[in-house]
Amino acid sequence: MSSPVGSREIAGFERDGAVLLRGAIDDEWQEILRRAAARELERPEAFFRRRLLWRSDPDFARFCRFSPAPRMAAALLRARKINLFMDQLFAKAPGAASRTGWHNDLPYWPLRGWQVATIWVALDPITVDNGALEVVRGSHAWNRRYQPFEPDFGGSAATAKAAAGETYDPLPDIEAERGRYDIAAWDMRPGDALAFHALTLHGAAGNTTAGQWRRAYAVRYAGDDVRYHEPATNEWLYNPALKPGDPLDSDLYPVVYAPGSAP
Numbered sequence: 001m002s003s004p005v006g007s008r009e010i011a012g013f014e015r016d017g018a019v020l021l022r023g024a025i026d027d028e029w030q031e032i033l034r035r036a037a038a039r040e041l042e043r044p045e046a047f048f049r050r051r052l053l054w055r056s057d058p059d060f061a062r063f064c065r066f067s068p069a070p071r072m073a074a075a076l077l078r079a080r081k082i083n084l085f086m087d088q089l090f091a092k093a094p095g096a097a098s099r100t101g102w103h104n105d106l107p108y109w110p111l112r113g114w115q116v117a118t119i120w121v122a123l124d125p126i127t128v129d130n131g132a133l134e135v136v137r138g139s140h141a142w143n144r145r146y147q148p149f150e151p152d153f154g155g156s157a158a159t160a161k162a163a164a165g166e167t168y169d170p171l172p173d174i175e176a177e178r179g180r181y182d183i184a185a186w187d188m189r190p191g192d193a194l195a196f197h198a199l200t201l202h203g204a205a206g207n208t209t210a211g212q213w214r215r216a217y218a219v220r221y222a223g224d225d226v227r228y229h230e231p232a233t234n235e236w237l238y239n240p241a242l243k244p245g246d247p248l249d250s251d252l253y254p255v256v257y258a259p260g261s262a263p
């Protein structure tokens with residue numbers, strides 16, 4: 001299969017902060033992810049707690065390391081080296097009202113740098129009705145670190161939590177003023193991937209369908225210019241092996257792509 005990331009996709013990613021990669025993940029990898037997701041979804045856990053799965057599930061780990069995803073991240077970020085930062089499974093059951101509030105990711109994470117992106121893989125057909133991910137086109141280029149909130153996925157952006165000593169930009173009420181923003185969303189087929197920059201504003205509605213799950217597996221990758229930073233809102237991502245300013249290479253953030261990696 002030809003690479004889903006060429007110069008057009010790189011230009012789109014750099015301009016818009018997000019690009020859809022059609023057919024990026026083949027049937028075999030999708031099957032591995034779907035089976036791993038089914039195992040995970042047997043456990044009764046909150047929506048946003050399904051995270052760092054690769055650390056305990058060898059199938060998620062294989063995907064994060066050996067699927068085309070790290071190579072796609074390297075190409076989009078123009079990175080020579082890629083570290084796996086973390087993964088999450090986002091599952092919205094039919095009828096789940098769980099809205100993903102508008103946010104950008106980087107202010108939550110113990111990272112500083114530009115080369116950070118998510119590869120968000122559709123495991124089901126996804127449309128606006130079951131919670132397609134929406135992005136504010138070009139918002140990564142505003143270079144804003146928006147105030148994090150405690151996600152409850154009920155649509156509330158209430159409990160703001162700032163890491164000690166950090167300052168953030170106030171988060172605009174995008175949902176209330178949608179017309180003021182250039183909002184993009186894509187219908188996705190299983191195996192399509194949406195790649196987006198960690199400063200791109202994004203959110204998603206709940207799943208209003210009667211019978212169509214919306215499962216997506218998100219893997220976050222970081223490139224050469226990224227350094228570890230504390231404090232951060234998501235303390236569960238702290239890495240005791242690193243000091244602020246360190247490059248990420250470590251057991252918890254392994255190098256998954258480097259010059260000479262197999263094409």
Ligand SMILES: O=C(O)CCC(=O)C(=O)O
Nearest residue numbers: 090100105118204216218
């Ligand atoms: O899938 C969702 O609803 C949330 C995705 C998200 O916020 C992310 O991947 O950063």
